[in-house]
Amino acid sequence: MEKTMDKIVALAKSRGFVHPGSEIYGGLANTWDFGILGVELKNNIKQAWWQKFVKESPTNVGVDCAILMNPQTWVASGHLGSFSDPLMDCKECHERFRADKIIEDYVQEKGIRLESAVDGWTQEQMKNFIEENQIPCPSCGKHNFTDIRQFNLMFKTFQGVTEDAKNTVYLRPETAQGIFVNFKNVQRTSRKKIPFGICQVGKSFRNEITPGNFIFRVREFEQMEMEFFCEPDTDLEWFAYWKKYCIDWLKSLGMKEEEMRVRDHDKEELSFYSKATTDVEFLFPFGWGELWGIADRTDYDLTQHQNVSGQDLTYFDDQKNQKYIPYVIEPSVGVERLFLAFLCGAYDEEEIGEGDVRTVLHFHPALAPVKIGVLPLSKKLNEGAEKVFNQLSRKYNCEFDDRGNIGKRYRRQDEIGTPFCITYDFDSETDGCVTVRFRDSMEQERVAIADLDAYFADKFTF
Numbered sequence: 001m002e003k004t005m006d007k008i009v010a011l012a013k014s015r016g017f018v019h020p021g022s023e024i025y026g027g028l029a030n031t032w033d034f035g036i037l038g039v040e041l042k043n044n045i046k047q048a049w050w051q052k053f054v055k056e057s058p059t060n061v062g063v064d065c066a067i068l069m070n071p072q073t074w075v076a077s078g079h080l081g082s083f084s085d086p087l088m089d090c091k092e093c094h095e096r097f098r099a100d101k102i103i104e105d106y107v108q109e110k111g112i113r114l115e116s117a118v119d120g121w122t123q124e125q126m127k128n129f130i131e132e133n134q135i136p137c138p139s140c141g142k143h144n145f146t147d148i149r150q151f152n153l154m155f156k157t158f159q160g161v162t163e164d165a166k167n168t169v170y171l172r173p174e175t176a177q178g179i180f181v182n183f184k185n186v187q188r189t190s191r192k193k194i195p196f197g198i199c200q201v202g203k204s205f206r207n208e209i210t211p212g213n214f215i216f217r218v219r220e221f222e223q224m225e226m227e228f229f230c231e232p233d234t235d236l237e238w239f240a241y242w243k244k245y246c247i248d249w250l251k252s253l254g255m256k257e258e259e260m261r262v263r264d265h266d267k268e269e270l271s272f273y274s275k276a277t278t279d280v281e282f283l284f285p286f287g288w289g290e291l292w293g294i295a296d297r298t299d300y301d302l303t304q305h306q307n308v309s310g311q312d313l314t315y316f317d318d319q320k321n322q323k324y325i326p327y328v329i330e331p332s333v334g335v336e337r338l339f340l341a342f343l344c345g346a347y348d349e350e351e352i353g354e355g356d357v358r359t360v361l362h363f364h365p366a367l368a369p370v371k372i373g374v375l376p377l378s379k380k381l382n383e384g385a386e387k388v389f390n391q392l393s394r395k396y397n398c399e400f401d402d403r404g405n406i407g408k409r410y411r412r413q414d415e416i417g418t419p420f421c422i423t424y425d426f427d428s429e430t431d432g433c434v435t436v437r438f439r440d441s442m443e444q445e446r447v448a449i450a451d452l453d454a455y456f457a458d459k460f461t462f
């Protein structure tokens with residue numbers, strides 16, 4: 001079975017996971033809407049993260065901050081000064097590229113080892129490298145580029161009625177800064193002592209030059225970020241701790257080890273303020289791609305905010321009688337990327353005898369958009385089956401389907417990843433039992449309707 005993006009995108013569209021944005025108007029490039037199943041999968045991913053990073057964690061708490069922030073925030077964070085990509089156009093075919101990406105792809109293809117990461121190069125260095133190596137345009141193959149110019153990735157808009165510079169505000173390009181500016185508020189109200197973490201899930205916006213690969217790189221996306229504040233010199237230990245925690249979380253939700261790899265940044269690649277950074281990567285049908293960035297950001301962010309805001313952001317350790325700016329460990333992951341990774345990981349086409357093939361999504365039950373399909377064998381049995389549906393849908397997202405033959409209905413549920421189907425048949429009327437059918441093994445089991453609550457109680461945990 002070949003797992004291709006074409007097949008996965010087609011299934012996502014036909015079953016209501018993801019639709020092109022503004023479709024009836026011809027769309028808006030690289031925007032996507034999440035449909036009837038997409039919204040469930042997305043919510044389940046966010047809930048699973050919140051469950052492990054906030055609810056079950058003795059050290060962590062959560063916040064939900066505004067998307068629009070005082071522009072001084074972006075001065076302090078460095079986004080106004082340097083959150084930009086080096087942009088370049090091909091003069092022949094007029095395609096637009098990121099100069100750093102063209103170089104990275106070129107050296108990877110040729111097996112060239114660079115002395116320092118392209119990320120840290122000046123525009124001049126990039127331009128010279130492209131010239132010296134006569135790197136061709138990835139689109140038309142010619143070598144005729146414009147100069148490189150910096151392009152800031154933040155979306156700009158105006159707050160209030162006048163569209164002038166002093167009313168300019170930005171859509172946040174990451175959720176992290178809302179956490180930093182609330183560090184003191186959270187510490188005071190939670191009465192947390194260091195070490196502790198603050199978590200947030202929310203929308204971020206980046207005017208990406210080269211979005212693409214379906215929902216892998218988009219301009220509007222959701223992030224799940226944690227800033228974990230710790231004592232200086234304990235940071236590397238906490239970095240290792242959270243790195244493992246993130247990987248364990250992915251595995252506990254069914255991500256396979258052979259589809260994951262951990263890439264530690266070497267010294268040249270690290271940001272100047274970071275002591276350690278790791279990317280957890282996933283093997284998408286189009287190749288390895290960054291899923292989760294985990295970084296030891298030292299005391300950089302709080303120091304910057306202290307300097308720019310003039311507020312004291314130090315922490316007083318009353319045990320040690322010491323004042324310091326905490327160090328920060330930041331795991332940052334995109335919901336859409338995780339969505340795509342779980343969808344690709346779950347996709348399968350299985351031979352089930354006599355040349356018959358079924359498409360199935362092997363989602364972990366905690367992530368499955370529909371948990372239980374309730375299927376009366378005949379429409380004559382709808383009344384009894386509806387009672388089962390009403391009982392279970394108070395707890396789980398269930399789907400009632402009484403149309404078509406039972407085999408086709410099972411296939412439909414397999415294709416959307418429903419882990420359990422309940423068939424209500426003629427015997428159910430007299431013996432008070434139903435048949436539970438498992439998506440993965442396709443085996444069946446007879447269970448009393450009165451026992452269903454207890455039966456499903458531990459089926460969706462992770």
Ligand code: ATP
Nearest residue numbers: 208216217218219221290291292293332333334337
């Ligand atoms: P990339 O190198 O892919 O542009 P990045 O290193 O800029 O990513 P971070 O700033 O570390 O990404 O963002 C943290 C996480 O947020 C990423 O690992 C990814 O999961 C998600 N993310 C970032 N940019 C996008 C985007 N444009 N679309 C979807 N998810 C994104």
